[in-house]
Amino acid sequence: MNIRCITHSYNLISKNIIQHTFAVRMIQRANRIVQFFKKSHKAAAMLKEKIKQHKISGGGLKIYIETHDMQYLSEILLPIKNAILAVEAAQSTLANAYINFLKIAATIQNLSTDEYKGFHNHCIRKFNYRFEEFNDPAYQLAFFLHPVYKSAGLKFGTFLVIANYAGQLWQRMGETKKSCEQLITQLHHYKNQNCIVNRKLNPYMAPYSIGSNTPLMWWNTCEVKPNYLQRLAIMLFSITPSFASYKLEGLAKIYQFNLSNTAEQLYQIHEEIPSEMVKNIAETVFNELEEEISSEEPVSNELPNPAEHLYTDELNLNLNISDIVDF
Secondary structure (H helix, E strand, O other): OOOOOHHHHHHHHHHHHOOOHHHHHHHHHHHHHHHHHHHOHHHHHHHHHHHHHOOOOOOOOOOOOOHHHHHHHHHHHHHHHHHHHHHOOOOOOHHHHHHHHHHHHHHHHHOOOOOOHHHHHHHHHHHHHHHHHHOOHHHHHHHHHOOOOOOOOEOOOHHHHHHHHHHHHHHHOOOOHHHHHHHHHHHHHHHHOOOEEOOEEOHHHOOOOEOOEOHHHHHHOOOOOOOHHHHHHHHHHOOOHHHOOOOOOOHHHHOOOOOOHHHHHHHOOOOOOOHHHHHHHHHHHHHHHOOOOOOOOOOOOOOOOOHHHHOOOOOOOOOHHHHOEOO
């Protein structure tokens, strides 16, 4: 099977999203604030003292900025970061990779469009473009064969696409046309989840315990003769997404701006800390140092103004993946 590198697809989605004027502006602002505290020992010391004075837990740099825009951006970028970390897990499967793709899509779909319609549509366009590149039917088949999901959420007509691909894959494995027909029949039994099949208990109704089982373990103990569907599933779940292509892209690329620790420190303010308290700490530090410290990088008039890209009269776009799965 020629399977695209899923990490590369995640990386490209992230890269395309942060090329928008709105994202560029947020990242530049965040980096400026962090660099200010890193370059000024006095500012960093005062901030540390204020954090200790207000008994803020967690440690590290907890700076207040107007977080509404940054939070909106982070809501899109965080599931991409989590997807990359998840795909590196030892027991990650093609199904997990597809599920993470769905999570990214769902996050974009559910974002508010009241103030950010232009940026929201930009994210949808870029996701759609990358999804068409990524959308290998092997991932859909693996998602379908995952014992937790089966056909959950798949739209009408999708099963036919999955079944056709399964048959093609089976025949490419050197199997006969007759065994292929039996494989498709087993796919139907797996999908329908009827308790009794041919006067016997349906083997595909066996329970699956999340956290205790793995798809590979479940399919290895799925006793059915002939074991065509079992063999196909075992082959798919033996593939690790991180080795599905020739080599992975370095994680450093995805963290270049949007997924860096720097960005996280800015917008992931500890839930126990009232935002007003953190704001007062930062304002105190800036006020006390205002006359002594000036940034090496002047406050710029060159930062792009994202307003024209946020409030638009264009119609809301739809994610292409919504033609396959319900959100």
